[in-house]
Amino acid sequence: MLQVRDAMTRDVCVCGPQQTIRDCARTMAANDIGVLPVAQDDRLVGMVTDRDIAVRAVAAGKGPETPVREVLSGEVLYCFEDQDLGLVAKSMGMAKVRRVPVLTRENRLAGVLALGDVALRNAEAAGDAVTELSKHGGPHS
Numbered sequence: 001m002l003q004v005r006d007a008m009t010r011d012v013c014v015c016g017p018q019q020t021i022r023d024c025a026r027t028m029a030a031n032d033i034g035v036l037p038v039a040q041d042d043r044l045v046g047m048v049t050d051r052d053i054a055v056r057a058v059a060a061g062k063g064p065e066t067p068v069r070e071v072l073s074g075e076v077l078y079c080f081e082d083q084d085l086g087l088v089a090k091s092m093g094m095a096k097v098r099r100v101p102v103l104t105r106e107n108r109l110a111g112v113l114a115l116g117d118v119a120l121r122n123a124e125a126a127g128d129a130v131t132e133l134s135k136h137g138g139p140h141s
Contacts, residue, residue: 004088005081007121008102008111014039017046017069021053024068035112037101038072042108044101046072078103081110089118089125093132 015024015036024036028050038046048068056062056071078101079088092100092115102111115133119126 002085002121003081004079004083004085004102004113005110007085007117008081008113009117010111012037012109012112014109015048015068016040017067017072019068020064021048021057021062021066021068021071022064024048025050025053025064035099037109037112038068039109044076044078044103044107044109045069046074047076047099047101048072076101079113080105085118085122086125088113089115089122089129090132092118093129096133098133 013027013031013033013036015027015038017038017040027036028034034050036048037044038048046069048071052071052073057066062070077091077095077097079091081102081104088100092098092113099112099114101109102113104110115126115129118129
């Protein structure tokens, strides 16, 4: 049985809730990524995406010095590194998310799992997740 730890990306960029959205956007641009876990003292407090910055900040008239805590998604689907990869992929599809932070059982941030990571290890599970993700409905429809 493949576990999340077998597929996740371990070395991830992280930002703090006090950092500005400009700093987060620069980190995203420099690393060619669209999401950053937001952590304080190694504890996950949320996630911020390039879309959060565009929609919750720029479109709302917030400036580049806005703290990321004002635009992050606080309710985050996450998983644990020792969970079954196929089951987590299924959950991602049902929740319509492409990336989830991965925690240790001590609730410390261990990495990020993207559907692309899943596809490299379990193509069938990734395909099923993408099929679910592509269906209409959910919070972004």
